[in-house]
Amino acid sequence: MLFDVSFLKKSLVAAAVIIIVIIIVGGSVGYYSMTKPAPSVTSVTGVTGAATSGVEQVVRIGDTTASESTSMDPAMNFEDLDPIYSMYDRLVTYAPPDYSKVVPMLADSWDVSPDGLTYTFHLHSGITFTGTNDTVDAAAVKFSIERVQAINGPPAWLLRPDGGVVNITSIDVLDPLTIRFTLGAVSGSFLPIMANAVSSVMDPNLIAANNGTDFGSTWLNEHSAGSGPFSLQQWTRGQELDLVANPNYWRGAVKLDKVIWTNVPEATDKIFGVERGDLDIVGDLSPDQLPLVSSIPGIQLVRNWDLTTVYFGMNLKAPITLPNGTVATPFSDRRVRMAVKLAVNYTAIVDVLGKGVTIGLGGFIPKGMLGYDPSLVPIQDVARAKELMNEAGYGGGFTVTMLAEPGSQSAGVAWADMGLEVRQDLAAIGITVNVQVTEGATLLRTYRARQAQMVIMNWNKDYSDPDDFTFPFCDGSLSHRVNYDNATIDSLITQASQEVNQTKRAQLVVQAQQLLYDDGPWVILYQPLIVTVVGAQLQPLSAFQNIFWFDYWQMYKVAQASTTTSMIMIGVADYRRLLASFSCFFFDT
């Protein structure tokens, strides 16, 4: 007989037994190893020694950096830059929460020529790259910037010689510690871009030794060539990205041994993980989820305002059919645009939908950036709005379509919810808003083709300079999409862009915002806050106040009383937590 049934039976039983034994043995081993981890432990010197000794100095971040990041080469990556900021230093940096000016980093000081076209940086002496004895010098800076231009990757638009945001015409090494940049045109964006990850200073010798066919780009996904507080240990795509401390960091001792980005896409995993202490830092939680996390003893919430403006726009040339059957372009009338601005209930959006993750904003320049105008506060005045509609001849109202993306804005407020609030507000002045949730790519295509009647979106910083906001909102990518043009404002922002004196520049930007508030196509809704959930052991919170990156090199972990108290009782709060995790799974995916 080819096949004996008893064999099948026996093998099934055997398989079951083996699996059960493996699970039980493995389980006990696993539980043992989990309750009694034997990590490498470092005592941190310089910070309250007793509290940190015996604590594993490893920080775990639960997000999608390890799976979604495209590259760890500063010249190839424009998103998920947090690890790059920790591996590389730049000439200058920010002193958050003020992003309106830069402060020294690799450069101790710099001189700007009176015409604003030449910047001469004086480098700090005696800095070496991690793992080599190569000096961080002017030649390395020149090499790094020219490398970005040559690779021409995603972030190269910031400093390309032809048509980049900053037109760098030449980079000259004056002596090993002095470097001069010459610009083709005055640009307030130059220094902020020098603080951006794209301007990371890299070790030319190390890159040359691993150049390959792509300027070392592939090699840089497994290694790093910077002078920063950490260096890349390994990157298992989709799984985790590990940085190890640079033992000789020039700005001071690095207290952590390791920083690990673990791939955790699911909000529920993030919440459970940070509460159980498996994750130390998580973000991207919605306003509904935050109360669940903040109620846990010891958990710390850090709120930073993001350099982002949430707005909705009105297309001046969009044909709209009126109730009497005629087709008109109501938004080409300044009074209709103002009526819409006056009809919106900003408080409801910021305080009710935003639930503490948003702050009100009047101009398009967010708080923290040069040119922010706190006096510009949007007001709701429905009576005046109705008058304006009548004056403009649209008393009978009309119907428009507002495009909104599925999902939520970065602070976690759902686009559709905001759309519905606007719909309710504008109904009071006779405008019927149909909120149409449209997938991102399709929405952008319609918007870019200047065919969207109304769009609700946000504008996120690329670097901290008002030019990154003034041009799109007044005379660039965004304003063109809604067919808005205003010569007075255009000349104001061009003047601002070329102004060397930062105080004068800020005044010009404020002026442009005021004019745009009175005349423009935008209803500015709010500025989102980025809320980061920090585990109970991680200190200090001041290392989290930067919205471009976190200062991992200043962080350390302190001992904490065991959290393995009896948690088996399931109470009402648990049901809420569970329900919230189901709902967030639905909305996130």
Add this chain to the structure above:
Amino acid sequence: MALLGYVLRRVTLLIPVIIGVSTLTFIITRLIPANPIIAFLGEFARPAQVLALEQKWGLDRPLYVQYFRYMDGLAHGDLGISIHTQRPVLADLESFFPATVELSTAALLFSIVFGMPLGILSATHRNKAPDHAARVFALSGVSIPVFWLGLLLLFVVYYKLGGPGFGRIDPSIAPPTRITGLYVVDSILTSNWQALGSSLVHLVMPAFVLGYATTAVISRQVRASMLEVLSQDYIRSARAHGLSERVVIYKHALRNAMIPVTTVIGLSYGSLLSGAVLTETIFAWPGIGLYLVNSIYALDFPSITGTSILIAMIYVAANLVVDLAYAYLDPRIRLG
């Protein structure tokens, strides 16, 4: 020899399947009115940058040239370079696929080990309490959404009880040295018992969640075909000969009932391997589902096509194994 010939013929049939799948995926991804270069470079890409990348990736060529280039690469085992990760697609699949294989295999083992006895129990206790209990279990298995079960288990086992949570291994334990990419196998090969323990307990929950529906289907299939076999004359004869019920059930009925069950098992393995997206998301499991989702978001044509080819090959292979198992289970079936 006939068997070898049969296997060879079936493997040769893979070629038209791969050509078909890659052609279809190629056409579908190119029909999407979106530009992967813009997706990669971002909104501010300058025309010169776009042009340079178009040339580098060959996207400036006519579609048929792109197609033949791709098929030429495919013939040489080259799936192209991923737009998103900038690595060969094959290397990406190598790093993501083992996680899925491990999870799906565990899920299938779970389904067989629990599904078959449950089905037998149902059939031998038809319309009695064990059968009703098994029916409820099966109905829950096919009705409970994967994400709901996954979140519920994570909540109870991980959050409330402090058991193993998401991920392939405990965060404080280093993964085993990579040999096959399967954590369980690698830990055994490198005698890393701590990693073995942790990766095994981390497998239990996702494997249960992923395999629950399959368990239900297998148990129902076993029950149905067992009932059919048990009503056959030869079973009656066997009983009439005074054979013990154990021998009748296991020796005579089960084997004959196995053929449809094998089909279900084989096809389930295919669908487990390719359909673990939700389970992988909930358990932060870095497998092929996660890779595919990221690729789709990034409009990464080469990765999407490569993954589709892999999934098609899995189905074909699973079918082949099922057909081979038929001949093994029923000597009357001749392959060839």
